Amino acid sequence: MSHEQSRTARGFSRRSALRLAGAGGLVTAGGTLLNGSPAAAAGLADLNTPPTYAPSGRRPRHRRATWSQQFQSGHGWSGAGTGTASADVNDTTQFVRGTQSVRVTTTGAGKQSYVRKLGGTSMSLTGKAIRLVFRVDDVTNLSKLSFYLGSGSLANYFLWQFHTHSTTSTNYVQSGEWVTVHLQWADVTSAAGTYSLSSTGVPSTTTGFTDMSFAVYDNAGGPVTYHLQTVELIPDTAAVFPKGVVSITFDDSHTSVHGLARPVMDTYGFSGTVYNIADAIGTGSFLTLDQMRSMQDFSGWEMGGHAYATSAHTASYSQLTAQQVDDDLRTLREWMVGNGFSSEHFAYPHGAFEKTKDGVPVDQIAGRHFTTARSIISETIESFAPAMPYRLKALTGINDGSGIGGTALSNLTAAGGRLDRCANNGDWLILCLHRVVDGTPTASTEISRTGLGTLMKAISDRGIPVVTVAEAMEYYT
Template identity: 75%
Template sequence: MSAPSFDRRSVLRLAGASGLVVAGGAVLGGATALNGAATPAHAPSGRRPRYRRAVWSQQLQRGHGWTAAGAGTASSDLGDSADLARGNQSVRVTTDGSGRQSYVRRTGMTGLDLTGRMIRLTFRVEDTTRLARLAFYVGTDSFANHFVWQFHTHSATAANYVQSGEWVTVHLQWADVTSAAGTCSIGPTGVPSTKAGFTDMSFAVYDNAGGPVTYWLRAVELVPDTTSVFPKGVVSVTFDDSHGSVHDLARPVMDPYGFPGTSYNIADAIGAGGSLTIGRMRSLQDHSGWEMAGHAYATSAHAAGYGALTAQQVDDDFRRMREWLVSNGFTSEHFAYPHGAFGKTKDGVPVDLLAARHFTTARSIISETTESFAPAMPYRLKALTGITDGNGIGGTVLSRLTSAGGRLDRCATNGDWLILCLHRVVAGRPRSSTEISQSGLAALMKAISDRHIPVATVGEVIEYHTSRAPRRAASVPAPGYRGTA
């Protein structure tokens, strides 16, 4: 028998006095019932970013003016009302299984100004096993001139931001524009030739030529982008797995700039072998402004990955991790998934829904686009991982960030929330994609400082958009700040 399917309401559907009932009648224990759902002993404080109101919106309701076509389209319904996220209809399209482009688009609109704005898409793919990729176009003259964001390429093995049967929200920023044509172009540092005057938009879907894909487009909107709070973007430097080198080798490089980091920790590993100790974690937090966050409670859960565990086991690992952080004086409410994966548990419950019961955000290692502020989906934070200055060992080559037109230039000139995921820092030459040398890390920190990009922990960034009114990030250390060496 196949595992049951769960949406974002069904995880909170059934509760008993001893805990939350999920797949197969399992009870997630260790809490008392509150408003029909079990409440963890340490629930998130509610600092999740507020929903950003659109400054321009196409809800695809009656008379929306969008069309569905393309060589890869088999059928469409421009007013489907069978599956809704909001409003009373959406556009439904089924591809023909040929791998050719299928699209929902509109041309000839009044010119749109995308300066200081990002595109927010809300859509759903019924079965992603036959999905190849997704792209979005903005342009003029029936797309003779256009920019393209290829924002999702589906993987059969790695974690995917787009999951089957879910309504997904994606933000597209200028820092992530992929290509251009006609009179539109991208400069050497990633700056587009124009950000205004667009009359055409297109949401494009490609199946993998292995069969048809059905998808729904619910809304295309413009919302204020990351630059409205962080004018030059913002970087969060994160470290996974509690390696002792975070304290011994990373901290001495980052302290002179006043740059804090976020350490995602495995509780079982603390104090063992070459790992961080509680004392060093407290020193990082209390004296250098670092954030001590969660990565897993049990080393066995981290090694297996949450997809190999039941919902009850995953919820218990989340709960124990959060309780461990609180009991040891660590204030972070943020988490990074083991192996970056937030799919379903082995009994069919979405891991990111369980994360939301205990933490305020959860980070993946998906990097097909860069994270935005505020994030589109706080429990699927994107991060660039495997950053290394080694040769021929895989990962993300350091120059991809530091060279002209690289990720740091795009962050500084177009704005985004660039979350970097590192693991072990080594004194000598890196030997795997999870290692970066201390000199390589120093070059990275200097490159960030030289571009005057602020550095903040994940928790600090999230806090900037949880107050009643949006505000600019005035309390992040000034660009180029140097502490005492």
């Protein structure tokens, strides 16, 4: 039976099999153009209609802060620095907590601007992570964001450089949005003064802190206005997983995941998450339905979603209209449920969740159909519960090749690498792989079967638990 016959036999009409027309627009299998109002005219639901298979709502509970600064009246923090042109520490024009936040505008000269408080009450951050909520009005001239935690008027500090703005890749921080970031001990960038990091990334102390500073740098091309709403402490990932936890994910439905990756991971009792492109299934070098079901039913793998149409994946959702994205996600979810795959988890094509062609944030559309959505941003590693479940962070391009870019396998497995930081400090390390090969990798999206075995052994040797994305989310729902 062919892929099309199999899908039809499971009760799906050919009209629900959407693909992208070469001229730009989703079309039915019969060729009817579906873009914007023509889509509604063709009988497809618009963005105001709940999807047939809505998410169950199993989203992570809000982590209650053990200490919170929400920047209401009398907070005692200052906005200053050589890179600050103006500051209002009691701004009532933009806020999402209480009735105000701190607003600062930089000089446009590339110097440090900050919101900070020195000499506060000594605090312990043992078993804690830092939660930041902030907004950048326009990221055009944004360069980087950092956070300092220390003592002695910051003569001693740990530094998290948690966002470096890109002009070519999807950014976790986007214009005009309130963003939540979690900073964990596994993500510390550097230390100064009497503070230090061990060879495996363990901080010399996690107590006795009196100073905090939220720092912003523009790119010297113009000023940036930002708002800081909260600095809070929450329980970190180690509260549930003392050695951290790893999720191993594979994008694009390559058959090598079944033939090469699964046997290696079976050896260690590890299960992964595959983010699938539905209309590729059963064609060429891609997984078949039988292979997907075998991995799910006998090895405990999760079958998530990546796109319905291969052409939608190739184009990237940011190149489509909101209606086209919603239609592709709707059809993907229907295909998954209809074929016995209950995962509510999704990975963006190319990791991109910025706005659609007509200005709707892709992550908001994804929330209509899935419980989480994964990116390929890895400035900091993910946490429990995730700061923004529709922008899950993941480390991608992991390979054991030479001169092909991506992330060298040794960056994970060597002393002080990501696996040591995960095991010794605790975080949720989501790994994004694609194709497994028998020989030497020739692209950053490939890892050899031997390299994959090295990675699995390194995880096992450190005693780090491996869970699927769905299993991870069950801890906080």
